Amino acid sequence: MKFLFKTSTASLALTAFSLCAAFAQDGFFEKNQAERLRVEQEFLKSVDFSRFKIHHQELTKNPHIAGTAENELVQQYMKKIMEEAGMDVQLYPYDVYLPNDPGKSELEIVSPVQMKLSQQEKVLEEDPFTKDDRLHLGFNAYSGSGDVTAEVVYVNYGRREDFQKLEAMGIDLTGKVVIARYGGNFRGFKAKFAEQAGAIGLIVYTDPIDNGFTKGDVYPKGPYYNETTIQRGSMLTLDWTGDPLTPYEPALPLDGPVQVDRLDPKDVAFHTIPVTPIGYGAAEEILSRMNGQPVPEGWQGALPFDYKIEGGADLKVRVMVDQPVDFVRVNNVIGTFEGAKYPDEWIILGSHFDAWSFGATDPNSGTAMLLTLAEALGELAKKGMRPDRSIMIGHWDAEEQGILGSTEWVEQLRDELSAKAITYMNFDAGVSGRNFGAAAAPTLKKLIIDASQEIIYPDSTKTVFEIWAGNNPEPSIRNLGGGSDHIGFYMHVGIPSLSGGTGGVTAYHSNYDNFNYYSKFVDPTFKMGGAVAQLFGLVTLRMANANVIPYDVPRYAQDLKGHFDQAVKNVKEIAPEFEDFQLVREALVRLERSSADYQQKLNQAMNLGTLDEAKQIQINQGLIGLEKSWIDPQGMYYGDWYKSLYVCNDPFSGYASWILPGIQYEVAINRTEKLDEWDERYAAAILDLASKIENLAEML
Numbered sequence: 001m002k003f004l005f006k007t008s009t010a011s012l013a014l015t016a017f018s019l020c021a022a023f024a025q026d027g028f029f030e031k032n033q034a035e036r037l038r039v040e041q042e043f044l045k046s047v048d049f050s051r052f053k054i055h056h057q058e059l060t061k062n063p064h065i066a067g068t069a070e071n072e073l074v075q076q077y078m079k080k081i082m083e084e085a086g087m088d089v090q091l092y093p094y095d096v097y098l099p100n101d102p103g104k105s106e107l108e109i110v111s112p113v114q115m116k117l118s119q120q121e122k123v124l125e126e127d128p129f130t131k132d133d134r135l136h137l138g139f140n141a142y143s144g145s146g147d148v149t150a151e152v153v154y155v156n157y158g159r160r161e162d163f164q165k166l167e168a169m170g171i172d173l174t175g176k177v178v179i180a181r182y183g184g185n186f187r188g189f190k191a192k193f194a195e196q197a198g199a200i201g202l203i204v205y206t207d208p209i210d211n212g213f214t215k216g217d218v219y220p221k222g223p224y225y226n227e228t229t230i231q232r233g234s235m236l237t238l239d240w241t242g243d244p245l246t247p248y249e250p251a252l253p254l255d256g257p258v259q260v261d262r263l264d265p266k267d268v269a270f271h272t273i274p275v276t277p278i279g280y281g282a283a284e285e286i287l288s289r290m291n292g293q294p295v296p297e298g299w300q301g302a303l304p305f306d307y308k309i310e311g312g313a314d315l316k317v318r319v320m321v322d323q324p325v326d327f328v329r330v331n332n333v334i335g336t337f338e339g340a341k342y343p344d345e346w347i348i349l350g351s352h353f354d355a356w357s358f359g360a361t362d363p364n365s366g367t368a369m370l371l372t373l374a375e376a377l378g379e380l381a382k383k384g385m386r387p388d389r390s391i392m393i394g395h396w397d398a399e400e401q402g403i404l405g406s407t408e409w410v411e412q413l414r415d416e417l418s419a420k421a422i423t424y425m426n427f428d429a430g431v432s433g434r435n436f437g438a439a440a441a442p443t444l445k446k447l448i449i450d451a452s453q454e455i456i457y458p459d460s461t462k463t464v465f466e467i468w469a470g471n472n473p474e475p476s477i478r479n480l481g482g483g484s485d486h487i488g489f490y491m492h493v494g495i496p497s498l499s500g501g502t503g504g505v506t507a508y509h510s511n512y513d514n515f516n517y518y519s520k521f522v523d524p525t526f527k528m529g530g531a532v533a534q535l536f537g538l539v540t541l542r543m544a545n546a547n548v549i550p551y552d553v554p555r556y557a558q559d560l561k562g563h564f565d566q567a568v569k570n571v572k573e574i575a576p577e578f579e580d581f582q583l584v585r586e587a588l589v590r591l592e593r594s595s596a597d598y599q600q601k602l603n604q605a606m607n608l609g610t611l612d613e614a615k616q617i618q619i620n621q622g623l624i625g626l627e628k629s630w631i632d633p634q635g636m637y638y639g640d641w642y643k644s645l646y647v648c649n650d651p652f653s654g655y656a657s658w659i660l661p662g663i664q665y666e667v668a669i670n671r672t673e674k675l676d677e678w679d680e681r682y683a684a685a686i687l688d689l690a691s692k693i694e695n696l697a698e699m700l
Helices: 009-021 030-046 049-059 069-084 160-168 187-196 280-287 364-382 404-412 414-420 442-452 464-469 486-493 515-522 528-545 555-574 582-608 613-624 626-630 661-668 675-699
Strands: 088-098 104-111 146-154 177-181 201-205 275-278 316-322 326-337 342-352 389-396 421-426 435-440 497-503 647-649 657-659
Touching (some): 030 364, 030 528, 030 582, 049 069, 049 528, 069 326, 069 364, 069 389, 104 275, 104 280, 160 187, 187 201, 201 280, 275 280, 275 316, 326 364, 342 404, 342 613, 364 389, 364 497, 404 414, 414 486, 421 486, 421 528, 421 613, 435 442, 435 464, 442 464, 442 497, 442 528, 442 555, 486 497, 486 647, 497 528, 555 582, 555 675, 582 675, 626 675
Parallel strands (some): 146 177, 201 275, 342 421
Antiparallel strands (some): 104 316, 146 316, 435 497
16 A cells, blocks of 8 residues: 655655755765665655554554553554565564552551542543543552551652661651652662661652643643642562563463473562552642651652651551562564565664553554554565665563563574664654654764754754754764663663654653543644654664664764763762773773774775675674673673673663663762772773774774
8 A cells, every 4th residue: 555645845855855965874885875865765755644643543542551452452453554564573472470450459548537549540521531441540560469557758759869868867667658759760669769668668659840730731731740640650670671580581471382480479579568659639638747857958849838758656548559460471563574685684673562551652652653664664665675684673562561571572582683683773652742852872873863864853844953953063862771672682682772752741651641642732743753753764774774784883982981981980989099990991092093993994995885795794793793792791780681881771760871880880889899890891891892893994
């Protein structure tokens, strides 16, 4: 089926002009630039902006938590669309240990009054989706089960430093129920730190100072959290990512031909205290009755009273959670356009598809974009423009409970991915507003920036680059942190990864994250999905069709110098006498020199077109191996599943990006005796990377 191109003629002309005026793209022989341009122009015309809305509406018709019949309908729809686009589609089933239902849950004030508190969003006449009787109470997956009644302590955001502050103040949390506001760290660490401090229950709410009436109109009048909006989410905090019972191994089906050893749930460090999330209206009923000492500076929220640390002996709250956890069948859906020349070199894009409710922004805006992108690539293939390398699109299941589906796939295909995968691009909630942004490995940053100069920002005459960069010469690209499906690819196997798309205000993880909310407040014109598909389609095609994989190799040394400068500053905070990582500095000199030499020789070879087919294959295999220099079998001291010396999610917050995590951890725990070891380990990795780059330069 041929779809009509829905953007304006003026936009198309601008895009074509931009492409024609662009510099020759990295990785292509000079003689191949014209063909590259022809393919890319044809691709941009093939992106049907109207298809994003069609896919989005279909994907978000029903609430679809992992392991439900409704989520299977989403799976079937994605499979159908990708097969119609010409992709070979395969399901990868796993039996993972997870909760996909809140079970029974109650929250009430026991004294000085008796009051049951709301645990679910209110039904809104303005939003028919809120009337769906399949919507669940607010719940946190992997909460402990229990029924506790106790005094209350407010712990701010429940960060490591917040609990340390309370300890320094002499506040005893033993036997207390603590109440924390969302923000500052991954919610699971709020439970972990609370349990370590002796608390017997946890309540989590979103304070209106962070998302609510202080920001603007609340839903349904505006996009911000109303008093009943609840952020759901996983509480899982283990020393590995993925299925909690099968670290390092895929959670293959229990009834399948291959059996894997599973841990006994009793031997896994799940949280044991009951946890429940609520809206700020319910939280106000508790916090307004507290009468202890005033909170420290910076702990005050936006509810209309002075916040207190302790509730006192008269205020008691009951938290009851009875949450079932069992084996649940989940399925990843993987579609492939097989490469015409190099089928065993893989470009992988992905987003999860399971949701806490309807998933309009998180995740299915990303899902709908990837389906739109798949159809455009399919149009190219039908016209004889198959990619040289294989393009794979993965739709991951059970991400919301703890990044389970993608991690199991990575563990199942670990060796193949290590040898074949060129990049992983993640689009979890990839079209969640109108503000473009990205985070990426060093070698991928230039690709995104280059592509952003070719795409017209919707409803404007400017490029995405111009809107994104603003008054700056170049837009800022962040470092990848935790919290989504790139973790296994990037931090466990060493595959250069990126995350990109658009963001804005959303109804994150609430029952209001539906098509009605999206169409009013996220992207009323429904044009951003097509623009994101165009931009990252260009990135995909350039990776798939380049003669030499277009990694920005010199960016390693450039970024590392800044990262080690910052690392030295961080270390000096705990060891003022510390001078530098001497071995690392010497290694960086060699890396910078070898990278510059490689780039110079590569540019010359690309201009002359002198590399034969065998040499190209050899060089590209070497390039795939570069990121593996950071993969250390010993891994991190806080969890050896995390293998990358370059990047990891912060093990004390869960979301933040830790660059040079080995050193970051030493600073975080105030330990200096292993700094020499890290100097040696990082220098060895950098020298290994430099040696690989020197070998590539010799081939040129």
